Amino acid sequence: MTPVFSHGDLRLYLLKLLDEQPRHGYDLIHALTDRTGGTYTPSAGTIYPRLAKLEEEGLVTKSVDGRKTIYAITDAGRAEVAGRADEFDGIEAGLADSVRLIADEVRGSVREAMKSLRADLAAAAHDERRAAPADTSRADDPRVRAREQLQRADAAIGAFRAQVRTDLRSHVARGGRLEASLVDELSRALDEAARAVTRALRG
Structure with a gap:
């Protein structure tokens, strides 16, 4: 199956989604599914380790709301998103190409x-x-x-x-x-x- 994200792109895309609003893990999974037209639904085993790594790097924080763990971007995370804004057009274009290939497959x-x-x-x-x-x-x-x-x-x-x-x-x-x-x-x-x-x- 054609890979959807190139190396490192998913990490940056998660930061971009959290820059839009705080989200819990499964909300991020659903957001990725929606934005790829249903052709890509990452597993929890794909998303949560990356979120943990972003937290270690000080780019996101997490808080518990009832039974949900909410992730929010930090100022350092926003700075990285802003500093790499020019990369997102390329990621979106690559994502669209990957989605088309997967749909064809x-x-x-x-x-x-x-x-x-x-x-x-x-x-x-x-x-x-x-x-x-x-x-x-x-x-x-x-x-x-x-x-x-x-x-x-x-x-x-x-x-x-x-x-x-x-x-x-x-x-x-x-x-x-x-x-x-x-x-x-x-x-x-x-x-x-x-x-x-x-x-x-x-x-």
Whole structure:
């Protein structure tokens, strides 16, 4: 996956976000997610060590508000942001390029996954056509065949849904990113699949 920030840029970007207003750690994560269009969601293990380092350097302070730890920029932090203001245009441009590359990679991955799914479905349909029915009397009844195929369709849809849910939940539980562009692409692919089924039924 294409890296979003070059070395040292994330540190400076965190200072810039804190220069806008005090924030807690997860607010910083959400801000980064929003500003990258959902293509980059850093883990807590990425953000908090950097905040701790900024605190050691005297560039930020932290205070506890209930169950939240709020980070605020210091005068020294503001001085660094002001002194490196000319770097932010380059960081923003690099960030935009990285986001575009990541989005392209995600779309390519989804397209490949959908191609594989369509190939699997075509192979299953081919195998079904080749299989001889065990009970010819039942096979001659269109209503029986329809019910059998409906059960197969229900099972396939259920298995697909369970697998995707498991993969997504496991990925997020491990601290992985779940980009909005991936979910959008998945939704579009599912809509396309649903329309294809509708057309096939009407045809």
